[in-house]
Amino acid sequence: MVTEIEIxxxxxxxxxxxxxxxxxxxxxxxxxxxxxxxxxxxxxxxIIDKEEKAALELAEKMCRQLLANPVVHNYTISVAD
Amino acid sequence: MVTEIEIxxxxxxxxxxxxxxxxxxxxxxxxxxxxxxxxxxxxxxxIIDKEEKAALELAEKMCRQLLANPVVHNYTISVAD
Structure with missing residues (x-):
C-alpha cells in the first residue's frame, strides 16, 4: 500500500x-x-510504500532527521488527498 | 473580517x-x-482583510500576477484552518 504524505x-x-x-x-x-x-x-x-499509520510515523522521523531544523522550524504532517 | 489563505x-x-x-x-x-x-x-x-469569498478571489489574482509562473507551476488555494 502506498501513502502520499504532505509535510x-x-x-x-x-x-x-x-x-x-x-x-x-x-x-x-x-x-x-x-x-x-x-x-x-x-x-x-x-510517496511512501507503507500504510497510513506507518507512513505518518516515518514522516515524523524524516522531519526530525532531515527536513526541519528544530531551532527555527515547526512542521505539520498530513495525509495528502 | 480577516481570512487566512494558504497557497x-x-x-x-x-x-x-x-x-x-x-x-x-x-x-x-x-x-x-x-x-x-x-x-x-x-x-x-x-492574511487578507476580506471575507472568505473575496479573499479567495484575491488569492487567485495574486497567483496569476506574482506567485506562480503558468509555464512551470500549478497552484492550489485553500482557506487555512
Missing part, C-alpha cells in the same frame, strides 16, 4: 521571514492593499 | 524538481528505503 515546514513564531516580507511588499506594489501578513513555508509531498 | 505553488507534471530529487537521495542515505518519490513546493500563508 509543511514553516518558520517558528518570531523568526525573520524575508521571503514572506518581500512577497508582501511586491503584492502591495501590485495594488493588493488588504494584506495583513505573508508567511512563507516549504512543502514536500512524499 | 501552494508546485511544479507542473514533468518539470525537473532537483530539490525534491535531492531530498529523496538524502532520505535514502539516511536509511529511509520505502520512499517512492518526493515533490517540493512553495507555500504561502496570506
Amino acid at each position: 509543511r515546514v514553516g518558520l517558528k513564531m518570531g523568526m525573520a521571514d524575508p521571503e514572506g516580507a518581500n512577497v508582501q511588499k511586491a503584492l502591495n506594489l501590485l495594488g493588493f492593499d488588504s494584506i495583513n501578513g505573508v508567511e512563507s513555508a516549504k512543502c514536500y509531498r512524499i | 501552494r505553488v508546485g511544479l507542473k507534471m514533468g518539470m525537473a524538481d532537483p530539490e525534491g530529487a535531492n531530498v529523496q537521495k538524502a532520505l535514502n542515505l539516511l536509511g529511509f528505503d520505502s520512499i517512492n518519490g518526493v515533490e517540493s513546493a512553495k507555500c504561502y500563508r496570506i
